[in-house]
Amino acid sequence: MLPIIFVLPIIQxxxxxxxxxxxxxNIKFSYxxxxxTSFSRELIEKFxxxxxxxxxxxxxxTKLASSAMLNGxxxxxxxxxxxxxxxxxxxxxxxxxxxxxxxxxxxAGVENxxxxxxxxxxxxxxxxxxxxPFDLINIPKNIVSIPSxxxxxxxxxxxxxxxxxxxxxxxxxxxxxxxxxxxxxKEIGTLEQINVTPIKKHQFIIGKLFPFWIIGMGLLTIxxxxxxxxxxxxxxxxxxxxxxxxxxxxxxxxxxxxxxxxFTDTQQQAMFISWFFAVIFILMSGLFTPIESMPQWAQHLxxxxxxxxxxxxxRMVMLKGSDFNDILPQFLKTxxxxxxxxxxxxxxxxxxx
Amino acid sequence: xxxxxENISKSFKKIEALKDITFNVNDGELxxxxxxxxxxxTTLFRILTTLLIANEGTASIVGFDVEKDFQKIRNIIxxxxxxxxxxxxxxxxxxxxxxATIFGTTIEENYDLIKDIYIQIEPFKNRRAGxxxxxxxxxxxxxxxxIHKPKVLFLDEPTTGVDPVSRKEFWEMLKRLQQKGxxxxxxxxxxxxxxxxxxxxxxxxxxxxxxDTPEEIIKHYPKTIYNVCADNMYKLIESLKKYTxxxxxxxxxxxxxxxxxxxxxxxxxxLHFLEEQQLKxxxxxxxxxxxxxxxxxxxx
Numbered sequence: 001m002l003p004i005i006f007v008l009p010i011i012q013x014x015x016x017x018x019x020x021x022x023x024x025x026n027i028k029f030s031y032x033x034x035x036x037t038s039f040s041r042e043l044i045e046k047f048x049x050x051x052x053x054x055x056x057x058x059x060x061x062t063k064l065a066s067s068a069m070l071n072g073x074x075x076x077x078x079x080x081x082x083x084x085x086x087x088x089x090x091x092x093x094x095x096x097x098x099x100x101x102x103x104x105x106x107x108a109g110v111e112n113x114x115x116x117x118x119x120x121x122x123x124x125x126x127x128x129x130x131x132x133p134f135d136l137i138n139i140p141k142n143i144v145s146i147p148s149x150x151x152x153x154x155x156x157x158x159x160x161x162x163x164x165x166x167x168x169x170x171x172x173x174x175x176x177x178x179x180x181x182x183x184x185x186k187e188i189g190t191l192e193q194i195n196v197t198p199i200k201k202h203q204f205i206i207g208k209l210f211p212f213w214i215i216g217m218g219l220l221t222i223x224x225x226x227x228x229x230x231x232x233x234x235x236x237x238x239x240x241x242x243x244x245x246x247x248x249x250x251x252x253x254x255x256x257x258x259x260x261x262x263f264t265d266t267q268q269q270a271m272f273i274s275w276f277f278a279v280i281f282i283l284m285s286g287l288f289t290p291i292e293s294m295p296q297w298a299q300h301l302x303x304x305x306x307x308x309x310x311x312x313x314x315r316m317v318m319l320k321g322s323d324f325n326d327i328l329p330q331f332l333k334t335x336x337x338x339x340x341x342x343x344x345x346x347x348x349x350x351x352x353x
Numbered sequence: 354x355x356x357x358x359e360n361i362s363k364s365f366k367k368i369e370a371l372k373d374i375t376f377n378v379n380d381g382e383l384x385x386x387x388x389x390x391x392x393x394x395t396t397l398f399r400i401l402t403t404l405l406i407a408n409e410g411t412a413s414i415v416g417f418d419v420e421k422d423f424q425k426i427r428n429i430i431x432x433x434x435x436x437x438x439x440x441x442x443x444x445x446x447x448x449x450x451x452x453a454t455i456f457g458t459t460i461e462e463n464y465d466l467i468k469d470i471y472i473q474i475e476p477f478k479n480r481r482a483g484x485x486x487x488x489x490x491x492x493x494x495x496x497x498x499x500i501h502k503p504k505v506l507f508l509d510e511p512t513t514g515v516d517p518v519s520r521k522e523f524w525e526m527l528k529r530l531q532q533k534g535x536x537x538x539x540x541x542x543x544x545x546x547x548x549x550x551x552x553x554x555x556x557x558x559x560x561x562x563x564x565d566t567p568e569e570i571i572k573h574y575p576k577t578i579y580n581v582c583a584d585n586m587y588k589l590i591e592s593l594k595k596y597t598x599x600x601x602x603x604x605x606x607x608x609x610x611x612x613x614x615x616x617x618x619x620x621x622x623x624l625h626f627l628e629e630q631q632l633k634x635x636x637x638x639x640x641x642x643x644x645x646x647x648x649x650x651x652x653x
Contacts, residue, residue, distance in 0.1 A: 189438035193497075196402050196432040198424065199455045 005177070009169040009219055013226055017162045020288075024110040029053040030074040032065055039085035039126070046118050047078070053114070065099075075101045076111060088126060151236075151319045162233045163314040164287040166223040171307055172278055174216040174250050178257025179274040181208055182349070183264050205346050209254045216250040217243070227318075236321035245313050245327065248334050252306045255341025262348040281307045309334050355380045355505060355536035356401065360410035363396055370396040371559045374410070378538055378552075383531045385550030386540040387644065393559040394540040395435060398509045401538070402432045415504055415536075428456070431498035435509040437490050441483030445474055445493055448482050449500060456501035466533065467496045470526055488519030495526070506530065508539040512546065524549050544645035555648050562651040567644055574642035574650065576600065579620060580608040583632040592630040596623065603649060610646060611637075 029047055033040050048055045056074055059065035065077045079097035081087075087094040098115055102108035185191040194204065220243070227233040256277065264270040283289075284298065285307035291299055302308045309330040316322040324331070356378035363371040371393045378384040386394050399405040401412055403423035412419045417426050439448045449471070453460050464471075474492050477485065482493060491511055498506060508527075512520040524546065531537055539550070547553045548567045555562040555570070563570060583589040586604070593602045593611055600612040611623075620637045627635050 188441070189434060189436045190440055191438075192404060192434050192436075193432070193438040193452075194455075195404055196427055196430065197452070197455045198427045198457075 005173060005215060006219070006222065009173055010222060010226065013162070013165055013169055013223055014230065016165045017158055017231060020157075020161055020165070023157060024107045024114070025052055027053045027111055027114070028073065028075045029055050029078070030057045030059055030065060030068065030076070031055075031078040031080065032059045032062060033080050034082045035080050035084035037085040039088060040080045043080065043119075043122050044078075046122050050114070050118060069099065069101055072101075075107075076115065078115070158231045159233050159319065160315075161287075162227045162231050163318045164285075164311050166220070166227065167285075167307060167310045167314055168282055168287065169223060170216050170219050170246065170250065171253055171281070171310070173219060174212050174253045175257050175278055176271070176274050177215065178209070178212050178254045179260045179270045180267050181212075182258060182261035183267055183270045186265065187267060201346055201349055205258060205342070205349060208258060209251070209342075212254055212257075213247070213250050216253075217246065220246050233318065235318050237317035238323070241324060241327070242314065242317050245310075245317075245331060245334070248331070248338050249306060249310050249313075251338040252334060252341050255338060255343075255345045256306075258345035259341060259348060262345065262350075281305050284308070285311050287311050303333075306334060306337055354378075354413075354416065355382060356384075356412070356414055356538060358397075358401070358410070358412045361397070361400060361407045361412055362409040363393075363400060363405065363407045369559055371400075371407070374556075374559075374561055376554055376561060376564050378536060381531065381534055381536055383527060383537045383539070383549075383551045385547050385553040386538065386556055387542075387544060387547045387553050387648065388540070388556035389542055391558075392556045394556060395509055396559075397556075398432070398434075398507055398538075398540065402430060402507055403427060428501070429504045431501070431503035431506045433494045433498045433506075433508045433511055435511075435513065437482075437494060439482050439490075439494060439497060442481055444479050444481055445485070446478040448493060449496055452497040453500045458501050460500065463500055463502045466502055466530075467499050469529060470499075471496045488515050488522075491515055491519065491523060495523075499530070503535065505536045505538070508537065510540055510542065512541060512543065520546070544643065544648060547644045553644070555644075555651060557648075557652050562648070570644060570647050571642050574647050576612040576642075576650075577618070578640050578642050578646055579611045579613075579623075580605075580638045580640045581611045581623075581627075581636070582608050583627065583635045585632060588630070589627070589632055592627055592632060595630075596626055601649070605643075605645070608640075610640075 031044055031047075033044065044055070047053045053076075057068070059068065059077070062079065065074070065079075068074050069077060077097075077099040079099070081095060081097070084094055084096075096119065098112075100108045100111050100115075182191065185194070224235070224239070224242070228235060257274065260270055260273050260277075264273065284291075284294070284302050284305050286302070287307075291302050291308065294302070313322075313327045313330050316327055320326075354377060358377065359375050361371055361374040362369070374393075374397060386397070388394055396405065400407050401414065401419060403419050403426050406420060414426050414430060417429075419426060440451070443451060449460055453463075470492050474485070474489050474496070477489065482490065485493060495508075495511070498508075512523055515523065520543075527537055527539065528549075541547070550567060552564065552566050553570065554564045563573075565573070581589065581593065586609070590602060590604060590609055593599055593609060598614050598618070600614045602609060602611055604610075613623075624635055624637055
């Protein structure tokens with residue numbers, strides 16, 4: 001069992017951190033060129049040059065393109081209208097039709113941004129080319145914003161994901177192990193033998209918690225080493241602070257696990273309930289989708305999500321170098337949560353049926 | 354007083370597991386609770402070992418109430434549940450050490466009490482408990498239940514699923530423990546083991562049928578029992594059941610136990626009847642009633 005507990009999460013960390021990225025690459029791009037001029041070709045070359053798009057086909061008609069989209073062969077269709085070049089030169093205004101496969105809404109959004117960026121750049125180049133000396137007087141003034149990404153300069157997704165995935169691994173392992181624990185003893189009958197002994201409730205619960213606490217801390221250690229060595233994630237803040245927070249955080253999770261264990265009769269039930277909470281906690285943790293973009297009521301719900309605080313703290317300390325005062329709100333909430341959950345676990349553990 | 358039980362009743366939802374149970378177990382007594390599966394033996398044990406709270410009635414162990422003084426009771430009783438419930442992935446020695454520790458004692462301190470039993474499993478002390486045979490598991494469980502020198506020992510079906518030799522050994526061990534002053538309440542579905550107890554209570558469907566010494570219980574059997582045997586066992590039972598004066602017919606090992614409704618029963622009459630049914634090698638002999646006979650009679 002012990003090798004499984006340690007090896008599987010490490011494999012998960014390595015696979016997920018490499019695979020889970022929000023970048024959309026290899027977009028299957030196709031176009032319908034009704035204009036066939038140097039201008040339209042130039043626009044298509046721009047897409048060809050981009051590493052995000054792999055230009056696939058040139059469809060002769062909208063109908064064919066649509067059926068290709070239906071079959072899932074293309075993700076994006078760009079339709080260049082007739083007289084594209086002429087309209088642009090003469091009227092300085094023209095339309096382009098873009099069709100995006102939005103089965104995956106998140107990817108479609110990203111694709112839209114990429115496409116807009118390329119077209120905008122093309123537009124600017126076209127403007128400079130088309131401007132006649134006569135127009136020089138009324139050059140439109142463009143505002144250009146140059147973003148600077150703090151704490152993750154190159155917007156490296158691994159830097160962003162590794163702390164979050166580490167959080168999930170520590171959480172899942174400790175939650176499932178502790179959730180299975182007392183109920184397992186119920187199933188095999190050892191709990192009955194323990195219950196007739198004079199052992200105190202809190203002694204029993206602490207005895208049950210402690211091994212998993214150690215395992216959780218061990219996982220954190222291994223995870224941090226992998227983050228540093230394999231992914232070269234910067235660890236700006238204090239490692240001691242991360243351990244301090246994780247130590248308290250694991251207590252919360254173990255308390256939840258034992259609480260579940262006390263209220264179930266079989267390992268199957270415990271597994272089911274643990275999964276229910278794990279999935280909600282993980283998806284509402286702000287790891288995959290930002291909490292800021294959730295509806296108001298969901299944002300309030302995340303206040304009760306311990307994983308949310310853990311993700312925040314890990315990212316803050318690892319990437320930003322936050323000190324104890326910065327994470328104090330999360331720290332206090334987690335501490336409070338730990339007291340409540342373990343109090344409930346001790347309270348709900350009954351030595352008498 | 355060892356164990357005092359007064360008007361204990363317990364139901365689980367609609368099922369009444371125990372109905373108004375009252376009996377006492379004296380200090381230093383080896384008391385047997387005899388009854389078939391589902392009679393309520395385990396429920397009564399769980400109430401007495403403070404694992405379950407009765408709906409009605411009171412019970413006390415060495416003067417401590419099972420509800421109010423459960424903490425004290427847990428220090429002075431040893432409980433061996435019917436299902437093996439030690440840690441299967443700990444070794445024999447680790448299990449013993451573990452239970453000694455949670456009772457705040459050491460193996461050395463009470464070694465003399467468990468010596469007789471433990472010595473038999475000591476060669477396997479580094480083996481995991483889950484890998485032991487049934488008889489050895491029982492011995493380990495008994496050692497663990499005794500490690501804190503309990504005043505009262507509760508054994509719930511300790512010999513179920515154990516081979517006949519180990520069963521005999523086990524009862525010899527119980528006798529020795531009794532001599533050391535431990536009150537023992539043991540339950541069993543085996544009627545032959547009942548004769549080894551000081552006193553027994555026959556229990557069925559959550560009710561006590563009779564409480565007495567095994568000898569007295571046998572003595573009170575109202576009828577004379579005949580061992581009947583013949584070549585064809587199945588036909589013999591069928592024929593006896595057809596016999597108009599039969600009171601009770603049931604197989605008992607190689608014989609059929611037969612009782613008659615009439616007081617002035619003549620075995621020759623029955624012999625004659627059976628011969629008419631074309632049965633051969635018929636033997637009819639008087640026999641002593643056993644506890645099983647009594648139980649069958651009471652449970653009728």
